[in-house]
Amino acid sequence: MEKGEAMGKKREKRRIVLVPLTLHGHLTPILQLGKALSLKGFSITVFQGQFNRVNTSSPHYSGFQFLDVTGSLPESELMRLSPVEFLMKQNKMSEANFKTSIGQLLVQQGNDIACIIYDEFMSFCGATAEEYKLPSFIFTAASATHKACQVFLSKLNAKKFLMEMEDPGVQDTVVEALHPIRYKDLPTSGFGPLESFLESCRVVNKRTGSGIILNTASCLESSSLSWMQRELGIPMYALGPLHALAKAVKSSLLEEDRGCLEWLNKQKPRSVIYISLGSLGSMEIKDVLEMASGLYNSNQPFLWVIRPGSIVGSEIESLPEEVNKKVSERGYIVEWAPQNEVLGHPAVGGFWSHCGWNSILESIEEGVPFICRPFQGEQKLNAMYLESVWRIGIQLGGEVERGKVERAVKRLIVDKEGANMRRRALDLKEMIKASVRIGGSSYNAFDELVKYLKAGTEEAEPHV
Numbered sequence: 001m002e003k004g005e006a007m008g009k010k011r012e013k014r015r016i017v018l019v020p021l022t023l024h025g026h027l028t029p030i031l032q033l034g035k036a037l038s039l040k041g042f043s044i045t046v047f048q049g050q051f052n053r054v055n056t057s058s059p060h061y062s063g064f065q066f067l068d069v070t071g072s073l074p075e076s077e078l079m080r081l082s083p084v085e086f087l088m089k090q091n092k093m094s095e096a097n098f099k100t101s102i103g104q105l106l107v108q109q110g111n112d113i114a115c116i117i118y119d120e121f122m123s124f125c126g127a128t129a130e131e132y133k134l135p136s137f138i139f140t141a142a143s144a145t146h147k148a149c150q151v152f153l154s155k156l157n158a159k160k161f162l163m164e165m166e167d168p169g170v171q172d173t174v175v176e177a178l179h180p181i182r183y184k185d186l187p188t189s190g191f192g193p194l195e196s197f198l199e200s201c202r203v204v205n206k207r208t209g210s211g212i213i214l215n216t217a218s219c220l221e222s223s224s225l226s227w228m229q230r231e232l233g234i235p236m237y238a239l240g241p242l243h244a245l246a247k248a249v250k251s252s253l254l255e256e257d258r259g260c261l262e263w264l265n266k267q268k269p270r271s272v273i274y275i276s277l278g279s280l281g282s283m284e285i286k287d288v289l290e291m292a293s294g295l296y297n298s299n300q301p302f303l304w305v306i307r308p309g310s311i312v313g314s315e316i317e318s319l320p321e322e323v324n325k326k327v328s329e330r331g332y333i334v335e336w337a338p339q340n341e342v343l344g345h346p347a348v349g350g351f352w353s354h355c356g357w358n359s360i361l362e363s364i365e366e367g368v369p370f371i372c373r374p375f376q377g378e379q380k381l382n383a384m385y386l387e388s389v390w391r392i393g394i395q396l397g398g399e400v401e402r403g404k405v406e407r408a409v410k411r412l413i414v415d416k417e418g419a420n421m422r423r424r425a426l427d428l429k430e431m432i433k434a435s436v437r438i439g440g441s442s443y444n445a446f447d448e449l450v451k452y453l454k455a456g457t458e459e460a461e462p463h464v
Ligand SMILES: O=c1ccn([C@@H]2O[C@H](COP(=O)(O)OP(=O)(O)O[C@H]3O[C@H](CO)[C@@H](O)[C@H](O)[C@H]3O)[C@@H](O)[C@H]2O)c(=O)[nH]1
Pocket: 023, 024, 025, 026, 028, 141, 142, 143, 276, 277, 278, 279, 280, 281, 305, 335, 336, 337, 338, 339, 340, 355, 356, 357, 358, 359, 360, 362, 376, 377, 378, 379
């Protein structure tokens, strides 16, 4: 026993255990948080799953310890089950192994674990934290508004909700607690059967954590944050955008093609539309054709990320000749872009995005407005916020048609409407930058979290 403990004072603990969901969009921000905490003197242990494994030899992670979450489900189950069913099964399977691993780690590290920070979808960690009386924080990689919707949904009955939603009047009604979200905006699709999804929301929102860590800034989502704070009664640490805390840390799905930066150097300021559907989105070949034609007809240059395998039934090498011709005249295709640098390049005037949360934060940080083409999950909710709340985006709904694409690009890059959106995006950029500077809301939230962790659990005054 150390001197401080003998005197009844808690010993400062140094090790933080991170348990990410190993999907690209979840992994990067939690690793950025880990890096920011390591710069404050904490040691970091990361439990990795079987997908998107981190390059552990990268200098960004020097001093990090990487361990495996053992007992993972085989990949074939991912094909067979809906995403939410897969996650629930995975959670059940991992609980006992994780308990054992943390028990061993406590012994090896002389009891030195300050807390466990786990992705909200890795809820099996909660039981282990309780068992060993360790503080734990739920990490949410998506927006606070999405989290607030989950909390709201977790209280609903699936059958009743589905019946009520048959009435178009209900669909258009604003959810009173979550203004301006309408019932039809609630992110319920794309995860699998509604009942299982609501059950996962209930599990995720059990108040087992010492707090929730969110990759957002209060200037973007203050009402969602305060509503959740009231509902859950645990502290919310809105300390994003996390890439501003640890910019260099970025897990890359594929090798970045930096040639596109040279190409951007040759384009006029604010003229290029950058297109990326994140790490999971895919397109039909007919949509690729319509997009290529619409982009070409808009007369604006375009930088287009097409990941291998992201076109259903086709590969980049075998794109139709018509697409290749149009791209070679006005565009540039990469398999993976250095996205932050692209968005910060003076030639980029707009971002055609699937509205993943990381992409939104990265684009706002550079003051770049959007064409919103969401695919699944909470992306539709994000698109609604971009268009109607922050007013820095144009939604492109329905079938992809070349005429619609051309008009959307012109509205954003050429018209006055786009210039106004850019002005608002630049205002948000200033606000978000202020939030991470000394004294800003995200800066303070991070500082409070660090103080809480350094103080030890019993003496801490949590940030509210
Ligand atoms: O060429 C590229 C394309 C993407 N990125 C990066 O990849 C990340 C993509 O993240 P995000 O925009 O959040 O999209 P997804 O990968 O689709 O993220 C998943 O996770 C997000 C966080 O929970 C959710 O908001 C999304 O809906 C979900 O699909 C970002 O950091 C991008 O900078 C690159 O570096 N280069």
